[in-house]
Amino acid sequence: MCSGRVDLEFVFRSFANGQDGVLIGGCKLNECNYATHGNFDALANAHICWNIMQRIGLDPARLSIEFMSGGEGNRLAEVVDHFTAAIRELGPLGKPEGIGRDELHASLQAARRLIPYLRLVEREKLRVPERSEKAYREFFGSEEVQRLMDELVGDTLAVSRIVSLLGEQPLATGEIAERLGFKPSEVARHMTSSSRQGLVRYDTASKRYCVA
Secondary structure (H helix, E strand, O other): OOHHHOOHHHHHHHHHOOOOOEEEEEOOOOOOOOOOOHHHHHHHHHHHHHHHHHHOOOOHHHEEEEEOOOOOHHHHHHHHHHHHHHHHHHOOOOOOOOOOHHHHHHHHHHHHHHHHHHHHHHHHHOOOOOOOHHHHHHHHHOHHHHHHHHHHHHHHHHHHHHHHHHOOOOEOHHHHHHHHOOOHHHHHHHHHHHHHOOOEEEEOOOOEEEEO
Protein backbone atom coordinates (compact mmCIF):
# COMPACT_ATOMS: atom_id res chain seq x y z
CA MET A 1 0.00 0.00 0.00
CA CYS A 2 1.23 3.49 -0.84
CA SER A 3 2.25 5.46 2.24
CA GLY A 4 0.17 8.32 0.87
CA ARG A 5 -2.92 6.33 1.86
CA VAL A 6 -1.96 6.47 5.54
CA ASP A 7 -4.69 8.85 6.61
CA LEU A 8 -4.52 11.14 9.64
CA GLU A 9 -7.34 9.05 11.09
CA PHE A 10 -5.14 5.93 11.04
CA VAL A 11 -2.53 7.60 13.23
CA PHE A 12 -4.86 8.98 15.87
CA ARG A 13 -6.99 5.81 15.86
CA SER A 14 -3.83 3.85 16.65
CA PHE A 15 -3.09 6.09 19.63
CA ALA A 16 -6.74 5.92 20.73
CA ASN A 17 -6.53 2.11 20.62
CA GLY A 18 -3.60 2.18 23.04
CA GLN A 19 -0.53 2.12 20.81
CA ASP A 20 2.42 3.97 22.34
CA GLY A 21 4.00 4.87 18.99
CA VAL A 22 3.33 4.85 15.24
CA LEU A 23 5.92 4.23 12.53
CA ILE A 24 5.09 5.04 8.91
CA GLY A 25 7.28 3.51 6.22
CA GLY A 26 7.33 4.69 2.63
CA CYS A 27 9.43 4.40 -0.49
CA LYS A 28 12.25 6.89 -0.96
CA LEU A 29 11.24 10.42 -1.80
CA ASN A 30 11.40 11.10 -5.55
CA GLU A 31 11.50 7.33 -6.14
CA CYS A 32 7.77 6.62 -5.90
CA ASN A 33 6.81 3.11 -7.01
CA TYR A 34 3.43 4.35 -8.23
CA ALA A 35 4.56 7.61 -9.86
CA THR A 36 2.03 9.47 -7.70
CA HIS A 37 4.53 10.75 -5.12
CA GLY A 38 2.13 9.69 -2.38
CA ASN A 39 5.09 9.54 0.00
CA PHE A 40 5.13 13.34 -0.01
CA ASP A 41 1.45 13.27 1.01
CA ALA A 42 2.46 10.97 3.86
CA LEU A 43 5.20 13.42 4.85
CA ALA A 44 2.71 16.30 4.89
CA ASN A 45 0.33 14.26 7.05
CA ALA A 46 3.18 13.48 9.46
CA HIS A 47 3.95 17.19 9.86
CA ILE A 48 0.26 17.93 10.51
CA CYS A 49 0.09 15.09 13.05
CA TRP A 50 3.22 16.34 14.84
CA ASN A 51 1.65 19.78 15.10
CA ILE A 52 -1.58 18.40 16.57
CA MET A 53 0.28 16.09 18.95
CA GLN A 54 2.15 19.06 20.37
CA ARG A 55 -1.14 20.89 20.86
CA ILE A 56 -2.70 18.06 22.86
CA GLY A 57 0.45 17.46 24.91
CA LEU A 58 1.80 14.28 23.28
CA ASP A 59 5.49 13.90 22.47
CA PRO A 60 5.81 14.14 18.64
CA ALA A 61 8.61 11.55 18.84
CA ARG A 62 5.85 8.95 19.22
CA LEU A 63 5.25 9.31 15.49
CA SER A 64 8.04 8.63 13.00
CA ILE A 65 8.15 8.44 9.22
CA GLU A 66 10.98 6.73 7.36
CA PHE A 67 11.69 6.38 3.65
CA MET A 68 13.54 3.40 2.17
CA SER A 69 13.54 1.06 -0.82
CA GLY A 70 12.10 -2.44 -0.88
CA GLY A 71 15.61 -3.88 -1.04
CA GLU A 72 16.78 -2.30 2.23
CA GLY A 73 15.73 -5.09 4.55
CA ASN A 74 18.61 -4.51 6.93
CA ARG A 75 17.77 -0.81 7.21
CA LEU A 76 14.11 -1.63 7.84
CA ALA A 77 15.13 -3.89 10.72
CA GLU A 78 17.39 -1.18 12.14
CA VAL A 79 14.66 1.48 11.86
CA VAL A 80 12.09 -0.74 13.60
CA ASP A 81 14.53 -1.69 16.37
CA HIS A 82 15.56 1.93 16.93
CA PHE A 83 11.96 3.17 16.98
CA THR A 84 10.85 0.38 19.32
CA ALA A 85 13.68 1.19 21.72
CA ALA A 86 12.85 4.91 21.59
CA ILE A 87 9.18 4.27 22.39
CA ARG A 88 10.06 1.94 25.24
CA GLU A 89 12.27 4.67 26.66
CA LEU A 90 9.42 7.19 26.38
CA GLY A 91 7.06 4.88 28.23
CA PRO A 92 3.29 4.31 28.00
CA LEU A 93 1.28 6.82 26.00
CA GLY A 94 0.46 9.88 28.08
CA LYS A 95 2.28 8.82 31.25
CA PRO A 96 5.58 10.72 30.79
CA GLU A 97 3.63 13.63 29.31
CA GLY A 98 1.58 13.83 32.51
CA ILE A 99 -1.75 13.24 30.75
CA GLY A 100 -4.40 11.25 32.59
CA ARG A 101 -6.37 8.50 30.88
CA ASP A 102 -9.62 10.46 30.65
CA GLU A 103 -7.90 13.59 29.36
CA LEU A 104 -5.90 11.54 26.83
CA HIS A 105 -9.06 9.86 25.57
CA ALA A 106 -10.87 13.21 25.24
CA SER A 107 -7.93 14.83 23.44
CA LEU A 108 -7.55 11.99 20.94
CA GLN A 109 -11.29 11.98 20.25
CA ALA A 110 -11.12 15.72 19.66
CA ALA A 111 -8.24 15.29 17.22
CA ARG A 112 -10.11 12.59 15.33
CA ARG A 113 -13.20 14.80 14.98
CA LEU A 114 -11.02 17.46 13.38
CA ILE A 115 -9.73 15.21 10.62
CA PRO A 116 -12.45 15.84 7.97
CA TYR A 117 -11.91 19.57 8.46
CA LEU A 118 -8.13 19.17 8.29
CA ARG A 119 -8.38 17.32 4.98
CA LEU A 120 -10.06 20.37 3.47
CA VAL A 121 -7.53 22.74 5.01
CA GLU A 122 -4.64 20.64 3.74
CA ARG A 123 -5.97 20.65 0.20
CA GLU A 124 -6.56 24.39 0.14
CA LYS A 125 -3.89 25.99 2.32
CA LEU A 126 -1.23 23.48 3.31
CA ARG A 127 0.13 22.44 -0.07
CA VAL A 128 3.90 22.68 -0.30
CA PRO A 129 5.02 24.27 -3.62
CA GLU A 130 8.18 22.17 -3.96
CA ARG A 131 8.61 18.42 -3.50
CA SER A 132 11.66 17.96 -1.32
CA GLU A 133 12.12 16.93 2.31
CA LYS A 134 13.81 20.25 3.07
CA ALA A 135 10.97 22.24 1.50
CA TYR A 136 8.37 20.36 3.57
CA ARG A 137 10.36 20.84 6.78
CA GLU A 138 10.79 24.58 6.14
CA PHE A 139 7.17 25.06 5.02
CA PHE A 140 5.58 23.38 8.05
CA GLY A 141 8.11 24.95 10.40
CA SER A 142 7.51 28.48 9.12
CA GLU A 143 5.87 31.15 11.27
CA GLU A 144 3.24 31.66 8.58
CA VAL A 145 2.07 28.04 8.74
CA GLN A 146 2.20 28.05 12.55
CA ARG A 147 -0.06 31.12 12.56
CA LEU A 148 -2.34 29.41 10.07
CA MET A 149 -2.53 26.31 12.26
CA ASP A 150 -3.29 28.53 15.26
CA GLU A 151 -6.12 30.23 13.38
CA LEU A 152 -7.60 27.22 11.62
CA VAL A 153 -6.86 24.42 14.05
CA GLY A 154 -6.02 25.87 17.47
CA ASP A 155 -9.44 27.14 18.53
CA THR A 156 -11.31 24.31 16.80
CA LEU A 157 -9.16 21.70 18.54
CA ALA A 158 -9.54 23.44 21.90
CA VAL A 159 -13.34 23.44 21.60
CA SER A 160 -13.34 19.79 20.50
CA ARG A 161 -11.22 18.84 23.50
CA ILE A 162 -13.55 20.71 25.85
CA VAL A 163 -16.68 19.15 24.34
CA SER A 164 -15.12 15.68 24.56
CA LEU A 165 -14.28 16.30 28.20
CA LEU A 166 -17.77 17.56 28.99
CA GLY A 167 -19.19 14.46 27.30
CA GLU A 168 -17.80 12.48 30.23
CA GLN A 169 -19.07 14.75 33.01
CA PRO A 170 -20.20 18.34 33.65
CA LEU A 171 -17.36 20.62 34.71
CA ALA A 172 -16.87 24.20 35.89
CA THR A 173 -14.66 26.63 34.00
CA GLY A 174 -11.79 26.26 36.48
CA GLU A 175 -12.00 22.46 36.36
CA ILE A 176 -11.82 22.47 32.56
CA ALA A 177 -8.83 24.81 32.65
CA GLU A 178 -7.03 22.59 35.15
CA ARG A 179 -7.73 19.36 33.25
CA LEU A 180 -6.63 20.70 29.88
CA GLY A 181 -3.92 23.13 30.93
CA PHE A 182 -5.78 26.16 29.56
CA LYS A 183 -6.10 29.59 31.10
CA PRO A 184 -9.53 30.17 32.71
CA SER A 185 -10.00 33.18 30.42
CA GLU A 186 -9.42 30.95 27.37
CA VAL A 187 -11.98 28.45 28.61
CA ALA A 188 -14.50 31.22 29.27
CA ARG A 189 -14.03 32.51 25.71
CA HIS A 190 -14.52 29.03 24.24
CA MET A 191 -17.57 28.44 26.44
CA THR A 192 -19.17 31.65 25.21
CA SER A 193 -18.70 30.75 21.55
CA SER A 194 -19.67 27.10 22.10
CA SER A 195 -22.85 28.12 23.92
CA ARG A 196 -23.83 30.35 21.00
CA GLN A 197 -23.27 27.45 18.63
CA GLY A 198 -25.40 25.17 20.78
CA LEU A 199 -22.54 22.80 21.59
CA VAL A 200 -22.62 23.27 25.36
CA ARG A 201 -24.97 24.72 27.94
CA TYR A 202 -24.57 26.03 31.47
CA ASP A 203 -26.44 24.12 34.17
CA THR A 204 -27.43 26.68 36.80
CA ALA A 205 -28.19 24.02 39.41
CA SER A 206 -24.73 22.45 39.41
CA LYS A 207 -23.00 25.64 38.21
CA ARG A 208 -21.16 23.58 35.60
CA TYR A 209 -21.07 23.32 31.83
CA CYS A 210 -22.32 20.20 30.07
CA VAL A 211 -22.89 19.03 26.51
CA ALA A 212 -26.03 20.57 25.04
